[in-house]
Amino acid sequence: MELTGAVFERDAAGYEEARRATVWNARIPDRFPDLIVQAASVSDVQAAVRHAKAHGMRVGVRSGGHSWAANHVRDGGLLLDVSRLNDIEVDRDAMTATVGPGKKGHEMCEDLAVHDLFFPAGHCKGVAVGGYLLQGGYGWNSRMLGPACESVLGIDVVTADGDLVHAGPEENAELYWSARGAGPGFFGVVTRFHVRVHARPAVCGSSLYVYPLELLEEVYRWAHAIGPEVDRRVEMQILMSRDFEELGIDLPAIVIASPVFADSESEAREALSVLETCPVRDQALIAVPFAPAQLPDWYAAVMQAYPEGRRYATDNMWTSAPFDDLLPGLRRIAESLPPAPSHCLWLNWGPAPRRQDMAYSMEDQTYIALYTVWSDAADDDAYADWAQSRMEAMAPCATGIQLADENLGRRPAPFATGAAMDRLDRARAAYDPDGRFHSWMGRV
Ligand SMILES: Cc1cc2nc3c(=O)[nH]c(=O)nc-3n(C[C@H](O)[C@H](O)[C@H](O)COP(=O)(O)OP(=O)(O)OC[C@H]3O[C@@H](n4cnc5c(N)ncnc54)[C@H](O)[C@@H]3O)c2cc1C
Numbered sequence: 067m068e069l070t071g072a073v074f075e076r077d078a079a080g081y082e083e084a085r086r087a088t089v090w091n092a093r094i095p096d097r098f099p100d101l102i103v104q105a106a107s108v109s110d111v112q113a114a115v116r117h118a119k120a121h122g123m124r125v126g127v128r129s130g131g132h133s134w135a136a137n138h139v140r141d142g143g144l145l146l147d148v149s150r151l152n153d154i155e156v157d158r159d160a161m162t163a164t165v166g167p168g169k170k171g172h173e174m175c176e177d178l179a180v181h182d183l184f185f186p187a188g189h190c191k192g193v194a195v196g197g198y199l200l201q202g203g204y205g206w207n208s209r210m211l212g213p214a215c216e217s218v219l220g221i222d223v224v225t226a227d228g229d230l231v232h233a234g235p236e237e238n239a240e241l242y243w244s245a246r247g248a249g250p251g252f253f254g255v256v257t258r259f260h261v262r263v264h265a266r267p268a269v270c271g272s273s274l275y276v277y278p279l280e281l282l283e284e285v286y287r288w289a290h291a292i293g294p295e296v297d298r299r300v301e302m303q304i305l306m307s308r309d310f311e312e313l314g315i316d317l318p319a320i321v322i323a324s325p326v327f328a329d330s331e332s333e334a335r336e337a338l339s340v341l342e343t344c345p346v347r348d349q350a351l352i353a354v355p356f357a358p359a360q361l362p363d364w365y366a367a368v369m370q371a372y373p374e375g376r377r378y379a380t381d382n383m384w385t386s387a388p389f390d391d392l393l394p395g396l397r398r399i400a401e402s403l404p405p406a407p408s409h410c411l412w413l414n415w416g417p418a419p420r421r422q423d424m425a426y427s428m429e430d431q432t433y434i435a436l437y438t439v440w441s442d443a444a445d446d447d448a449y450a451d452w453a454q455s456r457m458e459a460m461a462p463c464a465t466g467i468q469l470a471d472e473n474l475g476r477r478p479a480p481f482a483t484g485a486a487m488d489r490l491d492r493a494r495a496a497y498d499p500d501g502r503f504h505s506w507m508g509r510v
Contacts, residue, residue, distance in 0.1 A: 067117040071106035071150065088128045088147055089136045090192060093377045093446075097136075099126065099145035106150050108222075108230060108257045115255065116228035118144045119502060126504045127255050129167040129196020134380045135475055137250040140504050148196065151257055156181055162219065164260050167196030171205065172365050179361070184266040186211045189368050199259055201249030201469035202426045204433075206361065207327045209298045209415065211264055213429075215246035216422050222258040226502040230257070240493040247426030247482060248490055249469035251506040253498035267327035272359050273338045276352040279306065279318035282400055283393060284346045286412070289322070290389040293414045293431055297337035301325045302414035305371065306399065307406045312370045315351060318403065325364060331356070371407050372437070377446070379438045381453040382471040383479075384430035386416065387463035395460035402456070404438050404449050411435045427486040428466040435471045475507030 067073065074081040076098060084102045086094050100123065103114040118125045124143035131138070131149070138145060152168035158181045165174060171187030174195060178185055186205035188198050198205075203214025211217065220234030223241060233241035245252055277285050289304055296302050305321045313321070324341060328334035335356045342355060372378075385392065399410050416431035436453035440446075454477050457464075466480040467473075474481075482490070487509075494505070 067113050069103065069106070069110045069113055071104040071110045073104075074102040076100050084147075085139065085145070088131045088145065089139060090131045090374075091134055091136060091378045092375055093379070095136045095139050097139045097141045099140060100142050102145045102147065104147045104150065108151070108224070111146065111148060111151075111224045111255050111257055112228045112230060114144060114146050115224050115226065115502070119226065119228060124504055125255075125502055127196075130170060130192060130194020130198075132193045133197055133250060134378055134471060135473060135507060137504075137507060143504070146255060148255060148257065149194065152194075156183065156263070158183065161263055162261065163263050164258055165195055166258060167194060167256050169195050171195055171198060172361070175206075175361055178263055179266060182266045183263045185261065185263050186214045186217065189364070190372050191365050191369055195259060196256060197250070200245060200247075200252050200256065201472075202247060204413070204468070204470055206325065206364070207267065207299070207301070209301055210327065212421065213426055215424065215426055217262045217264070218246055218259055219262055220260040221245050221256050223254040223256055225254050226498040226500065234260070240489075241497055243423065244425050244490055244493045246422070246424035247486070249481070249506075250472065251490065251509075253494045253503045253505070267329070269328045269331050269334050270325065270359055270361070271331070271334050271356050272323060272325045272364070273341050273356055274352060274354040275322040275341060275344070275347075275350050276310065276313060276315055277320045277322075277344075277346060277350055279320060279400055281346050281349060282306075282320065282396060285320050285322075285344060286393070286396055287389050288344050289412065289414065290392070290432070292340055292343065294417055296340055296414055299327050300337050302341070304412035305409050306403065306412075307409040308403050309406045311406065312367075313352065318400070319351065323367070325359070326356075331358070371409055373407065373439070376439045376441055377443065377449075379450050379453050379473075380435060380471040381457040381473040381477060382433065382435035382467050383457055383460060383464035384428065384433055384466050384468065385463050386431040386465065391463050392460070395456070395463065398459060399436065399456050402452065404440065404452055408438045408440070408449075408452075409436075411437070425482055425486050425490055427483045428481055430465045433468060434460070435468070437471075472506075474509060478508035478510045480510050
């Protein structure tokens with residue numbers, strides 16, 4: 067194989083370091099590819115895929131390694147690390163950019179800000195656009211701008227034969243359709259995304275309310291009721307955790323942190339004003355109706371909940387179930403919360419506007435996700451099943467799951483409509499008939 071990037075065979079020096087470096091979650095899976103290729107160029111990607119084809123190897127692809135389940139690390143075959151394809155080119159006049167899959171979302175936002183532009187990148191530092199855009203992409207101002215995959219205008223892809231093709235509405239249209247929602251089941255290597263970028267909002271800010279956990283029923287019942295009416299420029303995110311040290315809260319609490327994107331401060335305040343209507347507002351431990359903030363401030367705040375170097379387990383659900391059906395599950399989550407920063411996220415999302423025709427096809431009014439965070443491998447038995455078992459218990463209330471926080475290898479659940487799954491299967495059969503690329507670790 068002729069490459070400029072590095073190659074590690076199993077058991078060779080550097081292999082284990084290279085394998086571990088591909089995974090952000092400190093729970094590195096006991097799965098071992100035969101070969102790891104660190105592509106340094108698009109032609110490296112083509113050479114690696116051709117090598118895999120010639121040797122009957124399956125391929126797993128890694129951009130930023132933020133798949134919680136480390137979907138790209140599989141037993142046997144070739145692990146293709148494309149994180150080094152991470153450049154960006156911005157066309158300010160056309161309001162477009164092209165970006166390599168290894169580009170981190172927060173860095174993309176920094177690069178765009180120089181041009182007064184914006185992209186609905188993910189909420190955490192380090193998430194690369196590769197996996198993020200393929201699975202949907204729930205980012206800053208995504209209630210207004212749509213899941214980030216709606217901003218993808220085209221892709222450059224290395225196919226199962228090692229050919230480099232462009233896919234867009236007019237060319238390889240099924241590949242383009244699939245790339246916007248197939249997530250870790252995509253059957254090609256994206257080497258470049260062509261995206262629409264957006265004007266930077268004039269005003270960014272946030273409200274912040276903290277309630278003691280005893281008020282769970284009052285707070286969530288109200289949030290459930292107002293959800294559909296909340297201005298689409300507001301991302302109402304509700305976190306439940308055993309404490310929020312960074313806010314000086316050392317008791318179990320509910321934090322409602324709601325970023326807003328607007329044209330003026332008065333509009334931002336107006337959009338957030340509904341959050342003042344909580345019936346237990348007078349019992350809030352902290353209440354800040356509006357404070358200006360910028361993306362770097364938000365990234366710093368969010369990363370408190372997702373520290374690096376920890377062990378993580380996640381699971382999730384979409385729902386529009388009546389509140390009384392959700393309440394017992396929420397109570398069980400609250401009663402069994404593992405230590406902070408483990409938390410439950412309630413994201414107010416719907417009602418969804420009409421979306422583009424793409425593989426991404428499942429969403430609902432509210433998104434609930436659980437993130438268990440711990441440090442010591444000796445605690446795996448205590449914590450590894452919490453998120454999954456709580457979501458299993460609430461499954462009758464779920465319409466499906468998001469691929470962002472997927473746990474498909476352990477709990478298969480629907481993440482696209484039946485029609486979209488059939489179409490994805492047909493596209494895979496056409497573009498990857500030999501199953502060269504690994505698919506989802508589980509599906510229904
Ligand atoms: C701390 C943290 C915060 C997060 N926050 C958000 C958030 O705010 N919003 C959100 O929507 N998601 C979020 N996620 C989920 C994240 O978007 C997904 O896990 C996404 O897949 C990560 O992309 P990646 O390239 O970093 O990961 P990777 O692990 O490299 O990729 C995930 C999978 O995507 C496929 N893939 C990746 N790159 C390519 C490529 N170039 N070509 C073909 N297939 C590819 C592979 O199947 C791979 O296994 C978060 C995850 C973490 C760990």
